[in-house]
Amino acid sequence: MNPLRAYDIHIVGLDNKRHEYDFTSDTAFFAALEQELIKAGNVQTHLVLEKSETMIRLDFHIVGTVEQTCDRSLDEYDEPVDTRQTMLLKFGDHNEELSDEIELIERNTSTINVARYIFEFISLSLPMKRLHPRYRDEDDQDSDDQNGKLIYSSDTATSNDDADDQTDVDPRWAALRKLSDN
Template identity: 80%
Template sequence: MNALRAYDINIAGLENKRYEYDFTSDDTFFAALEQDLIGKGNVQTHLTLDKSETMIRLDFHITGTVEQVCDRSLDEYDEVVDTRQMMLLKFGDHNEELSDEIELIERNTATINVARYIFEFISLSLPMKRLHPRFRDEDDADDETNGKLIYRSDPETEDSTEDQPAIDPRWAALRKLSDN
């Protein structure tokens, strides 16, 4: 947890204006978070903090690389991270997460730790399918046909509309209701 102290921002004495911070996250950062998603990496975060009377706006720009394991070959590779995210911290009577982008914090909060936000934003920027770059080109070619439904019109079925049985008028009236 001591490695994460570098991500503390003292907000108690800040005036209502814009502040900028830079953080570098390496292997010790990811190890200190006690998670299994990312083991190693080197990421730079530029944080812009806008403080006002009622809230704090945090704008993150995170760039760098994190080590991932390919789902197909189990080879390790570096995944590029480049994301911009925003977080709002509104002052209130208690701490509560209102949504993914908005949290309530107590008015007397002295410091905020942005390590959790940085990790969450890095995690969200990673692709669900972890694929080594050497497989990505061939996978793009496969995706054009596999896993997609391709509708083709068959000229024989288009002309056979007169072969279909007549629709009961009661069902036709119900179908009109469901189309509205």
């Protein structure tokens, strides 16, 4: 049996009101998606589905951990996940993705599968730079140094540089500057 079938929601018989669902995603879920980004994890999803005549609103709250491989040391570690996302499914004549948050689905659609949305939202919540927690403090200190902290400044050095810049202008550039000023 396909483990992604557990993420099917039959919308044909649902009343136009609020419905709540809970899903648990583990290693079998990530393996069934046939992707390389996440191999293992344990994530709980609380889904609030609000159905109306014209659309379905899906509010996801996803909490848990996924296994990642550190870009620096190649050690595996658990990356925490805690994200809230919203998806709108509008009823229409055909299936089409209108934006990242809005999709058109056919009016006669009987079942929606939310596994793809859960995986996408987990993926979007992960940091681009995958660092083991033991390297994160070290990386933050390195980025402070690179952000241009001014350690020492001398007012006389900057004023001398400005004076030198004024006197060392190439006469050819001065002639061109006169042409552009006209």
